Amino acid sequence: MITTRDHEYRLLAWRFKQAGIANPELDARLLVQAAARCDDIEMIREPGKRLSDVEMERLRAFEARRLAHEPVSRILGTREFWGLAFEITPATLDPRPDSETLVETALELLRDSEAPAILDIGTGTGCLLIALLHERKDATGIGVDISEAALAVAARNAVANGCDGRAAFRRASWAEGIDTPFDLVISNPPYIVAGTIGTLDPEVRGFDPHLALDGGADGLDAYRALADVLPRLLRAEGHVVVELGQGQAEAVTGIFLAAGLVVCRVVSDLGLVPRALVATLPRG
Structure with a gap:
């Protein structure tokens, strides 16, 4: 089973698009990167790197939460505002x-x-x-x-x-x-x-x-x-x-x-x- 970063990104973006999620490509990329704990450069440099079982489990949990309409910022627990990173919580x-x-x-x-x-x-x-x-x-x-x-x-x-x-x-x-x-x-x-x-x-x-x-x-x-x-x-x-x-x-x-x-x-x-x-x- 193919579980590379790029494959999972494309699959997730398709699933989000089918579900009517706004910005499916961006959301998919952010969640794959969070699951794999890699940044933009690593995602571009190593798109074919396989995700481990732990990373796949993390990604599936992220996917379920986003399909339930939880915002990506809340899944990740952070939001950029005025160029700064802010922790956000349910409070x-x-x-x-x-x-x-x-x-x-x-x-x-x-x-x-x-x-x-x-x-x-x-x-x-x-x-x-x-x-x-x-x-x-x-x-x-x-x-x-x-x-x-x-x-x-x-x-x-x-x-x-x-x-x-x-x-x-x-x-x-x-x-x-x-x-x-x-x-x-x-x-x-x-x-x-x-x-x-x-x-x-x-x-x-x-x-x-x-x-x-x-x-x-x-x-x-x-x-x-x-x-x-x-x-x-x-x-x-x-x-x-x-x-x-x-x-x-x-x-x-x-x-x-x-x-x-x-x-x-x-x-x-x-x-x-x-x-x-x-x-x-x-x-x-």
Whole structure:
């Protein structure tokens, strides 16, 4: 029986395609490489190398999980975000490329700030805060989350990405107990309408923690909670950057305006979907 890296890659890609899995070739390659514990160069250099019985057993287990719609990132336990590797677990959201829009926007806002202090509300993996600290070596930050398990993941990610000396993580609900003002508050809050979670892609509804998805009856509960605490968390001329769900820009703008914030702009992601809302406190 042929069990080479290349043969198994081609067979797995075909099976994924037949099952309607998106990106079947990429997923197959990543899983074969993970099963064989080889990198891109080794895969190209030695496509005919046979997989051992242990590697084949590992690959079949990976295949079954992917056919059950578990994302490859969760099977491997890691996701690349902003060019950095982040551990993910069932306690955390799987960071998505669209959220990089928040990092890009925040870095622009911090361009003229010296030693900025950053607060990440609902930090999850810590990807937003850690990406910012990675780019701004003079910055410090706090990540808060209601989940102790998520905070443990974020702390490990800070260590892995060399930011642990400048990042702290605390358990809190909407920054409860934190009174120090920050130059920047950033958040990717739950914003899915509760009644629609069951209609999401199986990769999301079956594997992302519902606590990090559920935005309440209209998807806006988290923004109301944020609007309540942001005025005491922002320094003069400080900014907040929050991720938006599709079609939520107008509603979130209204919530923030009612809380006394000034909405500066809404930034679209690469798919031209309004993704990041920027607000600040008025002068005086």
